[in-house]
Amino acid sequence: MKMNVMLALVACAALSIPVEAQTAAGAPRLQKQGAATQLTVDGKPFMCLAGELTGDAATSLPMMEPIWPKIIAGNLNTVLVAMSWAQFEPEEGKFNHVQVDGVIAKARENNLHIIFLWFGSWKNGTSSYAPYWVKKDYVRFPRIQIGDGKTVSVSGPIELLSTFGDATRDADAAAFGAFMRHIKEVDGVQHTVVMMQVENEVGVLRDSRDRSPAANRAFAGQVPAELMNYLAAHKDALIPEFREVWAANGHKSSGSWEEVFGPGKPADVEIPIQTQSPPMSAYEHETSWRELHWPSDEIFMAWNYARYVEKVVQAGKAGYAIPMYVNAWLQQPNHAWPGTYPCGGPLPQVHDVWRAGAPDVDILAPDLYVPYFDEVCERFSRNGNPLFIPETSTNAANAIMAVGKYNTIGFSPFGIDGGRPMPADLAATYRMLSQMAPMILAHQGTDTATAVRMVQGEPPKQVKLGNYILTFRYTGRIRGLPPQARWGVEAPSYGGAPQPAEPPLEAGAVMITTGPDEYYFGGGGMRVDFAPNTPGPSNVGLGDVQEGRFVDGKWEVTRQLAGDDDAQGEILVLHPATILRVTLYRYP
């Protein structure tokens, strides 16, 4: 009875806390932990094991019905769902909440979190998700122009709203502000919605910059003082590719865009769909996608997109301030020159420009489809940019590397409702990572956790973690010990022999040291040998080897392994999507 009274009092006290205060207390936000930046929801770090739906999936709630079970079967905890400006504001000033409310309700029913993608003025550079009332008023809402005032290039029409349209920016910002106010009203306490993507893959296509009269005037004018001051204040910490361009033009503190950052695209170069012009050698194909070409065009557009997006973000955060990010269509080997990818987006070489122009954007995120996953993670983690991967492929080893090594806030393959549904190995990896998430999050950003990727045929890799040096060898996706491992023989190496035609299989494992002689491993397809990293006896033995799972964050042993399962205590094999706890000891 006494207990009931107490509970009632506590409930009343909770009810008497104004919604404003409850919202602020647990609202999603970003928080530093060591070298990592984490997303916290309801005051606790949260790892988004996510997937993105195709762009139009949520335009019809009935059509979404068969998608929810797929999401659950894939062991996702977060779904990225597009919401278009067109559908939210079909008539100017009249807002439609049906889709947003419907998605939030179904997410709650399925115990999922949501990240909404605001398809406002731009999606993949172009403007096909702007409302009809915006599209048809090309005077109030101007489009970019290319070449000498055209809207059609050799490769097609350019229906792309210009950043030099204050009315467009203000209308987009007003709609996004209304969207975020509504999210706060319906979700300010429950926190189903954990982040927002603002616009989608912005940038100019089919030319390297906007050449409308307003854009040309701005391009001929001075680089704004806000940008120059930011560069001066951050001179020693600028992204190297960017700093080189500024230095090559004499580190000027003022001037026109071309005076400060060098030449833009020569007038006679036409932009094709893919980079064929200028023609590329094999070397250029390998290197050009990492460089800043026609720098003043790229920097000018990055600044103008950043300023525009900043206004939209500010309006959104005035409604409800949760973390917001922008995503980049990456420069890549076949799309290396500006205009073959959207020029001016948040690419790594212009992160400083985005930071200066859009300080309220929390994360600059890669849509990471190129086969240089680790390199791109590193390039997007420079200067404290928190890593979030909103679009990528379904590679399970990448998911493990992202959370274990690169401290990502979330990993999200694209198209999980349709074209590229979740494969079984990623679903199993998500199940494993969701169990390990509290432990991984507690160690992220410190030197007690990391991850390793092994590709078939590559030589052994060493990692120093805690008191031991761990040597990894690829074993593949097999369940039991490979015969070579049983007899202490190396896994097959291809040496000088022809490589297999199939792309090499990849294995990934996350590892955490939780005590002087204790490790947890998640995932695998590799074996690990231990050597001491501290003075003392030189041999290392396997003590307890346990296969198990985490239930509500607590370790439960499902199998104790010895004998045939660890080669009589000599070899530890990590199996895909499996969690092991291992203790070690030393002997002379």
Ligand code: DGJ
């Ligand atoms: C990247 C875009 O951001 C997505 O919306 C989608 O169009 C994919 N490309 C398709 O691969």
